[in-house]
Amino acid sequence: MVMLLSRERGKIRLFPRRGYIFLLTGILIGFLTFSIISFIFSVSMEGGGVIGVPERIEFEFLYTSEKQSWIEEVTPKFEEWFKNKFDIEVKVRLIVQGTHETINSILGGQIKPAAWSPASSIWIPYLNEKWRNLGYDWTLVEEWTPLVITPTVIGCWKSFLEQYNISGFSNLIELAKKGVEFKYGHPDPQLSNGGTTAVVLEFTAAAGKTPDQLTIEDLTNETVKEAVRILESMAVNYGKSTGFFGKWAAENGPDAIHVFAVYENVIIDNSLTAFKKWNDSLVAVYPEEGVILNDHPFAILNAPWVNVWQRFAASQYLIYLLSPSSQELAQKHGFRPANPSVPLDRNIFNETNGVSLEINVPVLKPPSGEVLEAILTVWADVKNQGLQG
Template structure:
């Protein structure tokens, strides 16, 4: 391509424009040349996997370890001739949601052969939980769980969660290090046409390039694609997901001058925090899991174009592979399989470093773990490092302990040989600094809670509370997520016969700190009424919030409904009209309507359509006893 090529000139102009916009000098940096050769805990066997060291925080965990006797050669599994005697050793393995498929396959492979540990058979089972929830539970010794049901092994998707558990007071239960069984880099994933247009399919950008492109409203216009709108960057919350931790570390490192050499003091530096705060304005909204973003992106592609919803999302390689083969997860837990997408995702590995999720096999140290369970855990870990175990790792979409991918995974996922710049997650101090600064630097929220108060909300649920009482308690608990600078409000909807929406707005959208008491008073005063004017309520309140739209905030409605639309009389709002209004507003003043189906009779189909039309997500609390947990996850979007 010649230097006169208009596409190259356009890219150059975008980069130049970004530099002018920033108007700040960045010191030059070089990714540290030192590398770590890491050793299996207690095994003394070297691995072929090499990571760049982050020298600023020596307390960081060992990110990789291998059971291979020499690089490229894994020992064969050596099962017992026959199973050991019963009763079997019960070995419970707790996985994260992200690596649950991998861990389940490893456990199945282990259980498929005879095992004998200390003369007894082994019965390994798998449970799963988000890494953030598991870190808190492990730190506290899994309160409320019977001793026989507590896990012996925990495999979060990244060692960063061991540091989080340690920092939460879990030193007695959670070791500082685990042993990696496979890895997945955390990358910027982009639809291929968008990656090609901006040139990142060919040339690796820096994180600075990524965040600048996201901040510039005219990025796609400058590249002759105004139909793609603004650059929409999807990120998870660092309080909930490893990809969110990686995104924030990259953002702070980029603003401080070096991703590879980021320090705790730089994270807390007011100037760096202010720059990150400005970067965060480009975030469309946050999520608990990146899979939710991609499930919504797939829906957007089916409706027209993935670019309508997403320009890029920070996510792990394995999830890129899943998406490109047609697998998505609308809730981060369940899986939906369909045909591969028309626009596949391309993984982008920023040239100034990217973090790697190392899936550490961690034998817990709590008093509920006995000696036989520890031996069984060691035997399962041994299996994970064998030829058979590492084949399962590769077939599940991960790099094995020598950094190799399955060829089919590489082809379908568009995953190349991993380039230079891989970084281990830092240790406790830096992760704690990220957690403590995130509430201050994140994009502020402008949220209206919209609650169905139809007559059915008077029904009782299994806990003995009415639906409305449980919903009120869940909303009050969710308010703890909002901090100074966030604005929240409350409205409720029902109707008597063909009358107006009642009671309507009961607490105007205002500062979450100063107006909390008024909000709670209004919430406490809600009572069940009669009908469910769902379409009219959504249409009316979405229009009101669009008129108050603020480009520097996440403008959203949290809709909780337990029923189907009920309207009487002529002239009422139809579903078609409501959806058309939502889609029209989304082009200029996007108000995200997050929908929560509450109870078995909720109109889940319509609620999904509402959230999809606005680029938001649907949440399922059709089991009403789970409403607090579901709503708690939902508000991490802000």
């Protein structure tokens, strides 16, 4: 099953009507809940103080690298806003990793964040299952809210795109089968959601199915595996995370890599720098097979290391990140707003920045959790064995 993005009365809808309503309802409920908490807290302070109110709150926010430029810009603004509103200092300690790496860090206890934002909500059930497998009898992530939206796309240097007319992963597989030499890459799927979605789309193209139709049998089918293996043989780099990978591609230029899988926002975030350095543009190709949307959920962990004040500050952080001003700032870093009241900025989502305002390909549903986990195993067999990752 696929869902098409559509234009309605001049507005772009990223979700079918039902999903749009669910998203809007979730955001409004979240805002209402946190606003009530904020009101009670503010009134209590005005009434003579609250017993045990700290002078300073500090919490860790573990998130993924493609959001780094936005989060680093907006977080100091939040800290100032929080101080002015509650007369309490707050410090958000930012920790950046790839999505799968964040899961490993939480499960291994190396990092104990109050709030977590992977690149996609498809990883939340995965984390919860792994958490319970460790022997815990409660769910680590019970609720979450999308922060921003970005599709996984094929990033091309314009010179390469014009030479080979790249249209999707099927096209790349055919080029590789014909013996066309090109340099390909994507983030490591065992560390990064961007890498995982890239490999999902490779198998989607090779099997001629949509991701939600993929089965374990498809992943082990030798014809399908060989098609993916041929494309993966062109890989010259597997990055630790999607944001870092895109930055590497932009810094090293069209001689280092011709085509790669990243998020749409990574193209926007690096397009100007890349053109100035190489006189060649980075362009997003929306695969004809379809795109997977990444919703970058924000979750406050239901963990013993998160105290009530950290939970409160993190909830205020969520409110701030979803505010129109923060969502507009996110667009400047290439993200599509998750807050449906914020219109898409045509000055950002345009061909000059290497992207499209409208996404005129199917929006694909993700694979099952079983298939998602199996892909991580199968990729180890079909990847370019000469590369680390």
